[in-house]
Amino acid sequence: MSILIDENTKLLIQGITGSFGARHASLSLAYGTKVVAGVTPGKGGQKFENIVPIFDTVSHAVNETGATATAIFVPPPFAADAILEAADAGVELIVCITEGIPVMDMMRVKEALRGSKSRLVGPNCPGIVTPGHGEKSHGGCRIGIAPGYIHKRGNVGVVSRSGTLTYEAVFQLTQLGYGQSTCVGIGGDPINGTNHQEVLEMFNNDPETEAIIMIGEIGGTAEVDAARWAKAHCKKPIAGFIAGATAPPGRRMGHAGAIVGGEEDTAQAKKRILAECGIAVAETPAEMAVTLLARWGK
Numbered sequence: 001m002s003i004l005i006d007e008n009t010k011l012l013i014q015g016i017t018g019s020f021g022a023r024h025a026s027l028s029l030a031y032g033t034k035v036v037a038g039v040t041p042g043k044g045g046q047k048f049e050n051i052v053p054i055f056d057t058v059s060h061a062v063n064e065t066g067a068t069a070t071a072i073f074v075p076p077p078f079a080a081d082a083i084l085e086a087a088d089a090g091v092e093l094i095v096c097i098t099e100g101i102p103v104m105d106m107m108r109v110k111e112a113l114r115g116s117k118s119r120l121v122g123p124n125c126p127g128i129v130t131p132g133h134g135e136k137s138h139g140g141c142r143i144g145i146a147p148g149y150i151h152k153r154g155n156v157g158v159v160s161r162s163g164t165l166t167y168e169a170v171f172q173l174t175q176l177g178y179g180q181s182t183c184v185g186i187g188g189d190p191i192n193g194t195n196h197q198e199v200l201e202m203f204n205n206d207p208e209t210e211a212i213i214m215i216g217e218i219g220g221t222a223e224v225d226a227a228r229w230a231k232a233h234c235k236k237p238i239a240g241f242i243a244g245a246t247a248p249p250g251r252r253m254g255h256a257g258a259i260v261g262g263e264e265d266t267a268q269a270k271k272r273i274l275a276e277c278g279i280a281v282a283e284t285p286a287e288m289a290v291t292l293l294a295r296w297g298k
Contacts, residue, residue, distance in 0.1 A: 012037040021073030037061040080105035096122035120193025126163035126185035154179020157203035160215035172289030196226035218244035231277035239292035
């Protein structure tokens with residue numbers, strides 16, 4: 001098993017004809033993902049790489065192909081509307097890669113999705129990968145921009161606010177011979193669709209996932225909330241890493257949401273609370289995988 005996506009996921013890509021969307025649509029196809037449709041208004045009737053049909057609207061794409069997930073590669077001014085269009089069409093999983101969406105737009109999206117059957121991951125995220133088997137990733141699914149080749153099928157779940165730190169954790173695990181069940185990049189914006197705790201809950205309920213790496217950073221309380229939930233409910237070993245230990249208070253660092261605004265927003269506070277909740281905390285990014293293996297008893 002896995003969480004959120006697997007080999008049966010039918011993916012559509014909003015913004016498939018743009019340079020960024022096209023490049024990663026090609027990479028997802030090469031990974032073995034079932035890319036069943038693209039959406040670019042005004043280009044309906046065309047085909048991407050002579051394989052994937054393009055539609056003018058998400059609802060038309062869903063009706064014709066049965067798409068269950070979407071990846072959004074749409075410029076920031078239009079990305080919020082793209083999310084809402086996907087939700088209106090009943091898409092179950094919406095993965096928004098776009099960075100720089102205005103906060104007010106995301107507040108509107110968050111409210112509109114309340115009670116919806118659609119789950120949003122992102123925005124400003126690397127996406128999700130459920131690794132496949134073998135060199136051709138048979139049975140795998142890649143949504144977003146993560147490099148597929150570093151992944152290996154296995155039993156470690158990875159959830160992170162940072163794309164590059166996700167890749168680092170995955171590569172370390174793979175190099176040590178430990179694969180991943182699913183890797184989820186939730187994004188670094190102040191308002192996102194899915195948080196650390198929700199992903200931990202999914203990993204906790206997934207029989208294939210035996211251990212978890214949770215990567216966070218300064219800003220907000222999502223990692224602290226997840227750690228406290230894990231202490232009470234999760235029996236699987238967790239290793240954590242918090243980026244931003246040297247960041248000065250009040251200054252945004254990298255991600256839009258990486259700004260210290262309260263006493264539990266600092267890296268030091270988060271690391272302390274994670275440790276108090278039984279999570280093994282890596283001191284540097286280079287130690288994420290070995291910290292998990294030590295906590296796991298491997």
